[in-house]
Amino acid sequence: MLPEVTKDPVCYSCGTEPSSANKTGEWRFLTPEKDIRLSPCRQGCLLDGEIPAWLEAVKNGRWEEAWQIMSRYNPFPALTGYVCFHPCTENCNRGQLDQEIEIHAVERAIGEWRLENYKRVDRPKEVKGQAAVVGSGPAGLSCAYYLNQGGYEVTVFEREKVIGGMFALGIPEYRLPRKVLKKELSVLEEEGIRFVSGCHVGQDVSLSGLYEDYDTVFLAPGAWKPRKAGIPGEESGGVWNALDFLSLLNKGHQPEIADPVVVIGGGNAALDSARSALRMSNVNHVKLIYRRSRTEMPANQAEVEAAEHEGVELIFNALPRKIEEEGKIKEITFDFCKTNLKGLVVDQSRSFEEKCGTVIMALGQEIDPSIFGEPVKDSLFYAGGDFTSGPATVPDAIRAGRIAAMTIIARDAGLPEPDLMLPDLEPVAFEELNLEAKINLSLQQSQAKPDEEAGRCLGCGTCNSCGICYIFCPDMAVEKVDNRYQLNMDYCKGCGICVKECPARAMVMEGGME
Template sequence: MLNLTINGKNITVEEGTTILQAAKDNGIYIPTLCYDDAVKVYGACGLCVVEAEGIPKLLRSCSAKCSEGMVVNTESKRVVQSRKIAMELLMSAHDGDCVAPCQLNCPARTDCQGYVGLIANGEYEAALKLIKNKVSLPASIGRVCPHPCETACRRGKVDEAINIAQLKAFAADMDLNSDSYLPEKNAPTGKKIAIIGGGPAGLTAAYRLAVSGHEVTVYDMMEKMGGMLRYGIPQYRLPKEVLDKEIAIIEKLGVKMINGVKLGKDFTIASLKAQNDAVIVAVGAWKSSSMRTPGEELDRIYGGIDFLRAVALKQEINIGDKVVICGGGNTAMDACRTAVRLGAKEVYCVYRRTRNEMPAEDIEITEAEEEGVQFKFLTNPISFNGKDGNVNSVTLQLMELGEPDASGRRRPVAIEGKTEELDVDSVIVAIGQKLVNEDVSELKLTDRGNIEADIDTFKTNIEGVFAIGDATNRGASIAIEAIGEANRCALSIDAYLNGEDIETRVPYISRRDEELIDFQSKEKCPARKPQVFPAAERKNNFDEVCLGYTEEDAKAEASRCLECGCKEYYKCKLLSVAQRYDIHPERFKGEMPQKYTADSNEFIERNSAKCILCGLCVRSCKEVMNISAIGLLGRGFKTEVAPAFNLPLDQTKCTNCGLCVELCPTGALTEKSALKKQIPLKEEYSKETVTIDGKQAEVLVSRYDGKIIRVIPNDEVSRNSALSREELKSLIK
């Protein structure tokens, strides 16, 4: 037996034990991607290096043997630097997406690819559960979200983007029409949290924190919960019956909801903090932005969200026959289409740029046009003119587009001396919204008049008080942005209540270079559009415009997904190691070898572009299975793992045992569903008692066709085994 020290821990091992095994047997992690008990040591990845006192060079722990009195450091500055370089070199030639672009572009990081795939397979309940990991109001959000996920969808570069938002609504509607899913709650923590504001941010935080086992109370100034989803989105886009059902689910989790109480009047932040362990301020932005245009103080000039709120509350509002809406966003479109439904005969949308620059969704603009809204592009109000205190006309400045501004859109420039007069009965100014400052006088505000909150932890200037949503930092944004903040804030509060810090470092992920992707070879398959009522039928009432997907159409639309994200994401060893270090593979970026292969068989999918040449598949096929169906072809950067002569796997001796798939650390080899059904892999080990030379040990083994193909070095089973590791490996036949 030998005595040595690893990371300050004194340990005793058998002579001949490698440093890697000694560390592993004593709970000390050393990363490696090319090592496995089933095959001979290869030392290809260079990640398992360690530093030993008195030895000038770094040692590869997978092959270096322990010696008496050795002092090893597995995380020294030199070791970490070496591993970072090794990872950067590996990742610089690894061409794959860890996560699909749609998910990366979703502010809530919803697993779009995951739930779209589940819908395609008819697994609607599983899809709903996956969605609710991030979005607690999916039926509502699926109807109103401007879906930045679809902007990033690569299917759009083939034909049309996947209708991800409508698929979310489809899965959620299936759930609402059955026994609605309730997540399992953690045990009660005894902690109390108050949330001010029952909009999408506040409700999401309440859902997440209730699931974590906390006691949550939501306070809201309005008659009902929902915030802008209820009072800022028209009924024809989001039926409030749907919103009510989703809020009821959150209430079933034990969240207490108190309506009709206002911050600054019925309670203060300080008073809530005195009664709770934490407070979240999610008050939203309920004040319409001003255009600062002469005459804006005239009667019958309404703010965009003020107008929509009045309609939602069924308050009488006189807009007359001729209405002008100023603005080009979704709120402006909501105001235009609502004015049509209220009976206005002429509805004009005034926007200072062109349609191409409008921030509103294209479908909203198109449907507004179909309903009779007239667009006056390249015009900007320079005065609102009145008679007897009421607005009766608008003077419009004619514009042209100049150079791009900070937003990337071309700046509108006034054409000297060119104006237009437009007679009106009312004006709706829908150019934005902001926080009512006096509501949050206890908190520190930014120069823009919003609550100042840490962008990572959401902490404010008051201990134990957090702020999220439209009221903070950059101001009003889309609902899914507020939901993303609420999810992260819930994690931050959990950490705060436990006296812990949260990880703020953004973990590394691999992304493909879009310019190198061959979209031309993809088969075109136009999108399935959900049914929408004709304009003539819909514009006279507030019934929901979009009827959503039928089950058949939903599955067909979901099946168009290109599945850009890696299927092995959650168990990828390469990514796990890459995320341990702050790596920058772009330092070694060169011409990326295009090695994507299409010769997969019925059971195994090969993607050589993700391969890091660890050799585990080649060695296991040769040393364990004695088949050699695959090998290393080529030299240098062009080396790849492939069958001899690049034949399809079906034309080799491959038995589809799945061992190569199991050992692959990168997702270069993945199993198809047929393989999962026929071959027991990773999680399907059996516990057996084996005897060698009179010594018995309980081990985990995996068999194929009666043969032991894998002995699992499971710490719980084999750490104290009477058999050495070499003896355990000899069981493989």
Template sequence: MKTASFQEVLARPKQSEQLPPCGAGCATGADIRGWIGVIAQRRKLGLWDAEAFSRAWRMVTNVNPFPATLGRICPHPCEAGCNRAGKDGAVAINALERFLGDWGLRQGLELERLEIGEKPESIGVIGAGPAGLSFAYQMARRGYRVTVYERNAKPGGMLQYGIPEYRLPERILAAEIQKILALGMELKLGTGIGREVSVRELKAQHDILFLGIGALRARMLGIPGEDGGSVWTGTEYLASVNRGEPPALGAEVIVVGGGNTAIDAARTARRSGARVTLLYRRTRQEMPAIAAEVEDALAEGVTLTFLAAPVRIGRTGAEVSSVAVQQMQLGDPDASGRRKPVAVSGSEYELPASALIAAVSQEPDWEGLDELAPGAPWIRSAQHGRIDDALWAGGDALGLGIAGLAIANGRRAAEALHARLRNRELRIPPARIPIAGDAIKSDFHCDRARAVAPEISVDDRLTAPEAEVRGTIGEAQFLEEVERCFSCGLCFGCEQCFMYCNGGGFSRLEEPTPGTYFALKLDACEGCRKCIELCPCGYLTAEPMG
């Protein structure tokens, strides 16, 4: 067996910034490690708390103008790969973003303009949902004249009409939208394209159009008895409630579906005083809804019935009186990769019902947009949402996704369009693999419990239906939670390398910045690897000497 030579064992350190799992998982493309690091390392950087908070808020809003909103509703995929999860729980990134967003609202911080001076091009945006507003924001802050057209009475799209007040208070969404509008764009509410103004007229008025219409059109079940009163889609029902026009449901409500809209509809119906049963044709493991929201539904008294599908709605006269349900079993995987539900023969039974809410699928509503309609539910685009030089798209018009993805679609389309219009190079970050968990030395950090947001009791939720279920963590919790971040793949100034280097190969920088605290003096390096082995965040990697 060959023994490694002394020269082969020796290695010098290389400062290598690497992609953290949170950054890889963030739908909006935010530099999560970066903005958390500014606050966690504020004393090392010579920043007061307010300075650090403000700098972090600007880092977040550079890509996402809705931190207080997403801090409440995002399913936070960024936390799924957090390297702290296996130690004492993932960093509560969602709670941190919410605190920062609320802080920015309280402080009256304004969104930052990127370029001074007005550009000659006129931009029209169809739809004031997350994709449309994100695109409009990024174009307006670069100096473009932007007009946003929204057919509803209020902006926000699914954020306004598809999410209950107890999850997203309207005042929070309205405040963040107002910051976007303050950049100087024009918002035309109650203006349906194809109704108040035609596509042809829009093309004559604007050089570029962005299509961000969302997916507010829901699909019905296609079963006998669904035509008639007391049957709604999930989006119809939630929109009615959010408009202050809640329909009368009666005592027994059946909700069909397993996604976030279904859970939101079930919990909202429960707040009306009805008994609510949710039917889902697969099992709990296959439910796409946010797990915490499912737990909340159970706590609030919603009955979840799995492997069950409605086959018929019974009526007494015109009134809904029952729902016939068939048991299902899981067969082979379908196109989605999930096992396909298969009906169990002879398994029908009936449930009493006074209303049914179907929340099984959504797609864009192309009414009035015949000139732009793709002839299919979803529009197809090239990279960054480009359809042609004068038409771009993003959000649910391209396919169903979470709000964070729609916001990212709008931003990326704006960045690409701006580069094209100004004949500039579009900088696209190269694809990278996140740093591996075994490169992080979690034992360097002491155990710290994850921050938990305050919640109101189940009784209070049902007696005050619009009360926000979860609160924002306090400032002390916030400052403790940012300290839990491992800063995976980037120096956070722990000084291990500086303290243990025998040769004095590290020198302090007089003006450190986040991630940059020491300069390497490789001519002083002895190649002992000690700094590499001690680095807790995986920032120092080995480079052979010689």
């Protein structure tokens, strides 16, 4: 029979005070630090977006923060999530492990979250200036957004009756649902941007009048002047220009199109025209004829594949020589043509005829320098989008709008012109990543839920709070603060395990005590 123990004996021999009184950080002679390196997705991004950072925020359910990071470079993720050809995903390192992150899907989710959860926040009333933006396309809207955020009163002038420029008139509905665009525009209006539609600067108001009435004018009228082939029969009836065709369609009209349709060109407008024509009720056959080979097409390859999948017939190496009319039927003569080192070589002996009801010419657009009916003033010249670059992509235009706005804001604040270019660094290569720990590494394939998909991001040079540094720290010197990992220098002995094991290579070892 054991004696009954009535009272716990008190023993202090093993100590009662936490050893954290001991600041072992004093032992350190090398200091680990968080680092940010360029990720391949960001290098690919036409908007320079901090992709790993907002993916990390979405992964942890911090949507507001994701939007804040996103909007530093892209104010319209809902729109670009649909229309951008996501070169980020093509660059993604995860592709070498299993499957690339569907970055644009997460981007779109952030945009939709923002549109759903938008609440107007009152900003200080101090107005920094009056700004006029000419053109309400991607470049104009982007510049208007950033100027508005920077404290300007912005008025956007649009030549057409609908606001949105290329968003509204150039891009077919199947690639960008109009309700998303409408919502985005209503948010911009609520933010205080004024839209004047149906006002052609150069006709209804003069450009010099704008320069007098406003402190800043940003020109983004786009490039809408169609390039001509210069062949006989081009001006006859039943021959459409791609942008006229698309904008009529996007305005809700039914352009007169007779089956079968031939689209001439190899750019994105050609693909959009071909796919839109095929969607019309009276069209059964669409052929897309391009003068060079498939690999030389300027259009996005995914779009080409989609068009082919839908039933658009693709013909390559054929250059139109003339268009003849025989009643309602058009006959186009094509010559065989290919590119070599000297350029385009045409072989007229190998020609063929193509009969069709409608021809859509999509040979590209040009900048119209005389659009305003007067020269623009050099000293106050701020312009962007297709108007300065020639036909390019939506993200290119958004980027131009942002750069212009930032430059204007810096100028008015008396600051030097900001350097808005990403430094030309080597992005983190797949081989550099340390994927050996395999803890907290999502091994799933592509996921439908945006937060799960974002959780697949490997970080590539940006801390994505995977927690490997926390797990492997022998000194508990990595702390979790607000769901983020931080180093506590009171206890870090500088062993360097965190730097060595960081999967994303987002840490470096610095010499000496700080």
